[in-house]
Amino acid sequence: MFTYRRKIRVQDTDAAGVIFFPNQFCFYQEAFEAFLESIGYDLAAVVRKSNHHLPVVHAEADYRAPLRLGDSIDIQLKVMHVGHSSLSFQADILKQGKIRAGCVKVVHVSVDAHTRKKTPLPASLRKKMAQLHKKNHISL
Numbered sequence: 562m563f564t565y566r567r568k569i570r571v572q573d574t575d576a577a578g579v580i581f582f583p584n585q586f587c588f589y590q591e592a593f594e595a596f597l598e599s600i601g602y603d604l605a606a607v608v609r610k611s612n613h614h615l616p617v618v619h620a621e622a623d624y625r626a627p628l629r630l631g632d633s634i635d636i637q638l639k640v641m642h643v644g645h646s647s648l649s650f651q652a653d654i655l656k657q658g659k660i661r662a663g664c665v666k667v668v669h670v671s672v673d674a675h676t677r678k679k680t681p682l683p684a685s686l687r688k689k690m691a692q693l694h695k696k697n698h699i700s701l
Contacts, residue, residue, distance in 0.1 A: 562696075563599060565592035565636045569628050580628040586620060589652045589665040592636040600689055612674050613683060615648070619668040626662040633657065640694040646671045646679050648690055 567588070575581045597604050608614065628634060635655045642649035647670045654663040671682045682690070 563596040563638045565595045569632045574630050578630050585622045585663050585665050592638045596638050613671050614674050615669040618670045621666050623664045628662050643690045643694050
């Protein structure tokens with residue numbers, strides 16, 4: 562599991578001072594990019610130079626508790642599934658380190674950068690993700 566920490570800022574909120582609902586997806590994306598950096602996967606270089614991209618093909622979110630301006634949150638990112646050409650993630654959004662304020666689930670698919678057709682995940686990325694998925698699902 563990877564944890565990314567941030568605060569709720571003015572730009573994250575609506576007129577009532579509570580997060581604007583699509584921003585949970587922005588929080589996921591921030592955590593996802595930080596996670597990729599932490600495992601040595603340079604997303605910027607991949608987008609510019611690689612033959613594959615990882616667009617989002619499915620996303621859903623649940624809202625369980627309000628997040629307000631100034632709240633500190635932890636986004637706990639887990640690899641949920643590693644397929645031949647897809648990766649699934651879950652991001653639990655915790656307020657004050659313990660209150661589950663939301664949950665985001667996202668599926669990415671590897672596509673050829675030029676044809677935009679589905680392609681197998683790069684072997685090195687698939688291997689790293691499979692190791693992390695296994696770590697996330699060890700029963701004690």
